Amino acid sequence: MSDTPTTPGYTPFPAAGNISDAEREDLRRHGILLTSLEELYGWGRSNSIWPLQFGLACCAIEMIAAATARFDIARFGAEIFRPSPRQADLMIVSGTVTKKMAPQVVRLWNQMPEPKYCIAMGACAISGGPFKQGYNVLKGIDRFIPVDIYIPGCPPRPEALLHGLTQLQEKIRAERVSGPQAARHLQPDTASEFPVPDYGAHDLQPPSNPKLFTAPVLPRKA
C-alpha cells in the first residue's frame, strides 16, 4: 500500500492492496472502481468536514469570506458551519485567543466529539502574533489543544484557509484505521479531554498543557 499517489491527475482513491496505481487507473477507465474500506472511510470523512461556527477576531472575517460565493468553501464539502460543538469536526481557531477566552476555547474543544481536528488560523492563533508581548494574549492555542494545521498570515486570505483545509483533507485521507499508525480518535488510550485552564492571579493556571507544549529553549553560550 503506497501513501503517495504516483499517477498524475486525479484518482478517486490511492492504490489499495498490491495493485499499482497505473493498473487501477487503467481499470477506472474501463469503469471498474477499486478501493478499500479504509480509503472509502478517509475519502468520505475528508470531504465532509463540518467546522465549528466560531470566530475570535479579524481572521474570522476571512473565514466568513471563505464561506461566501466568491471563495466558496462548499467546493470542499466544509460549508456546513455548525453552531454546536456536538456536530462539528473541525475547530478553526480564527484569531487572537485572549487569556480570558482560552478556557472557553479549550472547553469547546473538549465538547466536540471525535474525530476532531484543529486549524490554527493566523499569526495570533499560532503564536500570539503582534500581541505576543501583551499581558492578556495567549501565545498560541497549541499550548492547550493539539493543532493539526497552522495557517500563517495576518490575517491569512481565504485562499490560504482553503489551502489549509485541503492540507487537512490530505492528512485525513492518509490516516489509517487500525495498527500503530491508526488515527488519533481510533486509539483507545489517547486522551479525549484536555484540562481547561483556570484564571490565575497573573496568568492562566497552568499557563500551558505540559503534555502538549514545551517552551522552546534558547541555547546560550557561556
Added chain:
Amino acid sequence: MSDQPHAFLALFLGVALAFPLLMLAVAWLWVRFFQPAKPGPRKNATYECGLESTGDSWIQFKAHYYLYAILFLIFDVEVLFLLPFAVAFTGLSAGALFAMLAFILLLAEGLVWAWHRGHLEWK
C-alpha cells in the same frame, strides 16, 4: 394490479424499520471494533457556548400567564371580525348588525368577567 393493493405498505414498513436498524448496527459495530467511546465529565457537560453552565435548568414558569393569552384572544378575534364588519357596514342588514352586536357583547362579557374576577392583576 395485484390482489393485495396495500402490500406496498408492508414493504414500506419493512424498509422503514430495516434502514435505521442497519445504520444503528453499523454505528454499533464501528464503536465496538474500531472507535472506542471516550466519554468524560467535560465532554458530556451541558453545552453553553463554552462557558460552564450554572444553576438549574428546571426553572419554574408562572402558569398564570395562560389567562393573559386567553384574554388576548378576545381582542384578537374581535379585530379579525370588526375589520370586515366596518368595511361592509353600510351594506349590512339589521339582522347582521344585531348578530355582530351580540358577538361583541359576548366577547366583552368575557373580558368583564375576567376583570371582575381580578385576573387582570398580576399576582
